[in-house]
Amino acid sequence: MTETYPLTALHKNFPDPLNIVVLVKTHQHSGKHAHAVLFSTDLALSAAHLADYYSLRFQIEFNFRDAKQFWGLEDFMNVSEQAVTNAANLAFLMVNLSAVLLKPYRQQHPDFSVLDLKTHFRARRYLLETIKSLPVSADDDLFSRLWHRFIRLGGIRTRHPDQLTT
Numbered sequence: 001m002t003e004t005y006p007l008t009a010l011h012k013n014f015p016d017p018l019n020i021v022v023l024v025k026t027h028q029h030s031g032k033h034a035h036a037v038l039f040s041t042d043l044a045l046s047a048a049h050l051a052d053y054y055s056l057r058f059q060i061e062f063n064f065r066d067a068k069q070f071w072g073l074e075d076f077m078n079v080s081e082q083a084v085t086n087a088a089n090l091a092f093l094m095v096n097l098s099a100v101l102l103k104p105y106r107q108q109h110p111d112f113s114v115l116d117l118k119t120h121f122r123a124r125r126y127l128l129e130t131i132k133s134l135p136v137s138a139d140d141d142l143f144s145r146l147w148h149r150f151i152r153l154g155g156i157r158t159r160h161p162d163q164l165t166t
Helices: 047-071 081-108 114-133 140-150
Strands: 002-011 014-026 033-040
Touching: 002 047, 014 047, 033 047, 047 081, 047 114, 081 114, 114 140
Parallel strands: none
Antiparallel strands: 002 014, 014 033
């Protein structure tokens, strides 16, 4: 349950009035409270719109975090305008693509992460490269055994192979 308390207030260090919204979320089962205080200089903005804008802003922050942490936005060393644009767009494309690819995995494993996803696709690549180097007469069970071993390499949460779909 979320309670909303809007108010307009003045602060001695800020010349204009502030639109302030205090959100108090109460966990229904435990009764614990969490508070958030939102600020805006737009006095005409409703409490609901202010909360929505903050929610959208934090989604943008999470996307930047993921682009830097998982997809190299922080590490690229490009200097030309076009190269920087390409690297940034590629990092954000990967944030969006990974969000779509994570959905089916998270239905069965809610804690499945981007790192688990990267490990999963890296394992596919290792398996394909291994298959290319094997003699034609390899037994059918070998591919399954290799896949189950590769998928556990470098994973954050190593699971029993039967828990992940290919």
